[in-house]
Amino acid sequence: MTLICGLALTACDQKLDEMNVNPYGIDPTEVNPNLLMPTILAASAQNYASLGVNDLAGAVQHTQKNGWYGGHNTYSWENMSWTGWYDILRNNDLLYNRAVTMESKFFQGVSLTMKSFVFGNITDLWGDAPYTDALKGNENSMDFQFPQFDSQEIIYKGIITDLKAAVQLFENANNTGVVPANDLYFNGNVEKWKRFANSLLLRYYMRISVKMPAEAKAGVEAIYASGDYIKNASHDAALDYTGGASDIWLTRHVKLNPDDFTRYQASQTFLDQLIGTNDPRLTVWFAPVRVQWVADKTLATATDNNIWRNGEPLGVLTLPFDDFVVLYPKDKFTRRYNPDLISLNDALYVGLPPALVIPESYNGNPSPGQGTHNQHVSTLADIYQTAGSTGDILKARLISSAEVSFIFAEAALNGWSVGSAQENYNAGIEKSLASWGQAGKLSKFLAEDGVAFNNTLEQIMVQKWVSSWTAAAESFADYKRTGFPSLAAGPQSPQPRVALRFQYGNDEYNNNSININKAIENLQLTDYSGGFGKDSQWSKSWLYQGTTTPW
Incomplete structure (x- = not known):
C-alpha cells in the first residue's frame, strides 16, 4: 500500500511539473532583442513625457491644474513609486544580457544608453537609489533581495561610465540583425544612437558640474570637439505620436467628457514669460480663453450673467x-x-x-468644480485635443538639439572651449522654434527685449526652460542646480519654496527598511523639510548639498 501511494505521488509530481511549464512562454536565454527594444523605448519616452506634462510641469510652472491638482500644483509627492522605472530596467537588463551573448555591439550600446537614461531620472528625482545591487533579485543572495542604496555620487559616475562605454560600442557597431521599425527612436541608425549617448553625457556632465567641475569641463569639451552630438531636430531622441487610437498624447479630449483635457491650464508664470517676449510658441502651446472678459464700467453688477457671441447676447452664462x-x-x-x-x-x-x-474658481469661472472647464482661463492648444491632429510636432522628446545648444551656451559662459555663448544660445532658440513650426519668426524673436543675448546665466536658463515645454524634468533639474528661472511657490504650497525631490515609496519602507533608512540619512534637512523629516520633498540630495541653490 505504501508503495502504491509513493508511485501515485511521484506521478502527480511529474504531472504538476508538466502543468507548470508555459508552452507559450519565451525563454529569456533565447528572446530576440528586437522584441524587447520597443517595450523599453516606448515606456521610457512615455514615462518621461508624463513627468513633463504632469507633476514636473506643475513644479516648473509650465502648467497648473484646476482639478485633481495635489501632485501638480502643491508637490503632494508622498509615497512616489519608482516601480515603473525599475520595470523598464529589468527588461533592459535582459536586452543587455542577450546582446552580450549574441555579441551585438549595437544592442549593448542601446541597453547601456537606456540604462543611463532611466537611472538618471531615478536619481534626479529621488536621490540615492538601488544601483549596483539592483536587478539581481533572481540571484541566490539575500543581499540582492534587499538591495543597498548607492549614493547619488556613485550613480552619476556610473551613468557617465556606461554612456562612455555605449559611445565606444557604437563606434564599432553595425545594425546587422536590427529590425528598423522596432527602434522607435532612430530606425536602427547607429550614428544617431551615438549622438544620443554623447548628448546624454553632456546632460550629466552639466548636472555634476558644481560637484565635479574638472571632469565636467573636460567631458563637455571633448564631446564638442568630436562633433558627435545631437545637432538638429532630425537627431532628436523622440517618440512620435501617430494619433492612432492606441497611440494618443498624454492629455486627451473625449467628446462630451473633456474634463481630463480641460483640467490642464496654462501657468501664469509661463504665460508672463511668453507674452512678455512676444514668443511665437505661445499660440502653438496654449489656446486663448474661450470667453474673454471685457471691461464695462456702466455695468450695474460686478459681472454680466450672459456671454456674447460675436457681439450678440446668447442668454446663457456658459x-x-x-x-x-x-x-x-x-x-x-x-x-x-x-x-x-x-x-x-x-x-x-x-x-x-x-x-x-481654489484654482477651479479662478478668474470668475461660472461653473467651478474639480476638472470642469474654466472658460476664462487658457487650456492647452487644440493640437493636444484629439488623436488625429498631432501632425509632426507632437512628440515625447527625451533630449533635443535645443537642449544640447543651451548646454554649450552655459558651458561657454563658464569659459569652456565650446564656441561662443551667444551663438549657442541663439542656436538653442532657433532649434526650439523650428521644432514647433515657428522657424520663420527667429530673427524678430531674437531682437525682442529679454531675448536678445545679454551674457547672463539666467537668460540662458530661462530660454532653456521655455524650450523644455513637455520635457519639464530637465528644467526641474536645472532649477535645482542654478536657481533659474526664478519660481515662487503659491499660497497653497505646504512650504514657501518649490519642492526638490520625490519621497521614497511605501514598497521600499515595507520591504527594504534597513537600506532605505541608510539612504534617508544621506539627505540633508533644510529649513523647509517640515514634518516629514529627511525624506521630505524639501530636503536636499547630495548634488545640491553645500550649495545655496535653488534656495
Whole structure:
C-alpha cells in the first residue's frame, strides 16, 4: 500500500511539473532583442513625457491644474513609486544580457544608453537609489533581495561610465540583425544612437558640474570637439505620436467628457514669460480663453450673467466645452465685467497662478468644480485635443538639439572651449522654434527685449526652460542646480519654496527598511523639510548639498 501511494505521488509530481511549464512562454536565454527594444523605448519616452506634462510641469510652472491638482500644483509627492522605472530596467537588463551573448555591439550600446537614461531620472528625482545591487533579485543572495542604496555620487559616475562605454560600442557597431521599425527612436541608425549617448553625457556632465567641475569641463569639451552630438531636430531622441487610437498624447479630449483635457491650464508664470517676449510658441502651446472678459464700467453688477457671441447676447452664462471647440471654433465670445467692482484678468491668454487655494474658481469661472472647464482661463492648444491632429510636432522628446545648444551656451559662459555663448544660445532658440513650426519668426524673436543675448546665466536658463515645454524634468533639474528661472511657490504650497525631490515609496519602507533608512540619512534637512523629516520633498540630495541653490 505504501508503495502504491509513493508511485501515485511521484506521478502527480511529474504531472504538476508538466502543468507548470508555459508552452507559450519565451525563454529569456533565447528572446530576440528586437522584441524587447520597443517595450523599453516606448515606456521610457512615455514615462518621461508624463513627468513633463504632469507633476514636473506643475513644479516648473509650465502648467497648473484646476482639478485633481495635489501632485501638480502643491508637490503632494508622498509615497512616489519608482516601480515603473525599475520595470523598464529589468527588461533592459535582459536586452543587455542577450546582446552580450549574441555579441551585438549595437544592442549593448542601446541597453547601456537606456540604462543611463532611466537611472538618471531615478536619481534626479529621488536621490540615492538601488544601483549596483539592483536587478539581481533572481540571484541566490539575500543581499540582492534587499538591495543597498548607492549614493547619488556613485550613480552619476556610473551613468557617465556606461554612456562612455555605449559611445565606444557604437563606434564599432553595425545594425546587422536590427529590425528598423522596432527602434522607435532612430530606425536602427547607429550614428544617431551615438549622438544620443554623447548628448546624454553632456546632460550629466552639466548636472555634476558644481560637484565635479574638472571632469565636467573636460567631458563637455571633448564631446564638442568630436562633433558627435545631437545637432538638429532630425537627431532628436523622440517618440512620435501617430494619433492612432492606441497611440494618443498624454492629455486627451473625449467628446462630451473633456474634463481630463480641460483640467490642464496654462501657468501664469509661463504665460508672463511668453507674452512678455512676444514668443511665437505661445499660440502653438496654449489656446486663448474661450470667453474673454471685457471691461464695462456702466455695468450695474460686478459681472454680466450672459456671454456674447460675436457681439450678440446668447442668454446663457456658459457653454459646454465641445460647443466652443466643435460648433463655434471661429466665433468670438466675450463677457462683461465692471472693473470698479471686481478685479479680473481680461487678457486673451490667461493662466492660473501657482498653487492657488481654489484654482477651479479662478478668474470668475461660472461653473467651478474639480476638472470642469474654466472658460476664462487658457487650456492647452487644440493640437493636444484629439488623436488625429498631432501632425509632426507632437512628440515625447527625451533630449533635443535645443537642449544640447543651451548646454554649450552655459558651458561657454563658464569659459569652456565650446564656441561662443551667444551663438549657442541663439542656436538653442532657433532649434526650439523650428521644432514647433515657428522657424520663420527667429530673427524678430531674437531682437525682442529679454531675448536678445545679454551674457547672463539666467537668460540662458530661462530660454532653456521655455524650450523644455513637455520635457519639464530637465528644467526641474536645472532649477535645482542654478536657481533659474526664478519660481515662487503659491499660497497653497505646504512650504514657501518649490519642492526638490520625490519621497521614497511605501514598497521600499515595507520591504527594504534597513537600506532605505541608510539612504534617508544621506539627505540633508533644510529649513523647509517640515514634518516629514529627511525624506521630505524639501530636503536636499547630495548634488545640491553645500550649495545655496535653488534656495
